[in-house]
Amino acid sequence: MLDFPYKRIILKISGESLANKKTNNTIDFDLVSNFARILNKFSDNHVQVGVVIGGGNFWRGRSNSNMNRVKADHIGMLATVMNAVALTDSLEQHGAESVLLTTIAFPQIGELYSPERAVNYLNQNKIVVFGYGTGSAFFSTDTAASLRASETNSEIILKATTIDGVYTNDPKIDPNATKYEKLSFDEMLAKNLKVIDSTAASMCRDNKIPVKIFSMNLLEDIIDNKLDFDFIGTIIVP
Helix, strand or coil: CCCCCCCEEEEEECHHHHCECCCCECCCHHHHHHHHHHHHHHHHCCCEEEEEECCCCCCCHHHCCCCCHHHHHHHHHHHHHHHHHHHHHHHHHCCCCEEEEECCCCCCCCEECCHHHHHHHHHCCCEEEEECCCCCCCCCHHHHHHHHHHHCCCCEEEEEECCCCEECCCCCCCCCCCEECEEEHHHHHHCCCCCCCHHHHHHHHHCCCCEEEEEHHHHHHHHCCCCCHHHCCEEEEC
């Protein structure tokens, strides 16, 4: 049985984590399948899981200054739905019970999101995949994760990234960068550490939801009790 300190979590992953840059596959289904297999382990150990996925493997509209921001953001939110469909399909192939909830109606592929519906499915131990971000432009999927965590009374947000925590500087560029073990949201904002956006940070602070930043590669080791969850990555607290 998994010795895990939380019973309901929101897992935030980037769209890029589903892509394979070496093969130029926008969605690498081997990566998606492996991720689904790991998520299923959470569910098997009675940890209620909601997943928010970015869309950066398909679209990074903010880098295109010639396009209307609102329209660009909605293209990005559509990209998150494509990733969510791929993940829910793979979860089903692994025998997991899952449901896709989106903030605008896509009746052919999922259900319309409401907090009550999400909590009901989480209580049934179904993995809930959230698509279409917040449904509004100008908000990131980090903010979507903080919003879903707040609305579903989740205990923590786990943000799986390519870096194993929060550093004083980009460790890929600065070899002298040091890792923080623990930060407050106020410290994170004051130091301008852009690990989650300021709107998401403020929402998590106000709703007393911690955020754990850690390496995506460690997710399965956490599930298998090979690592002490308290001693990996960086925890950001209210």
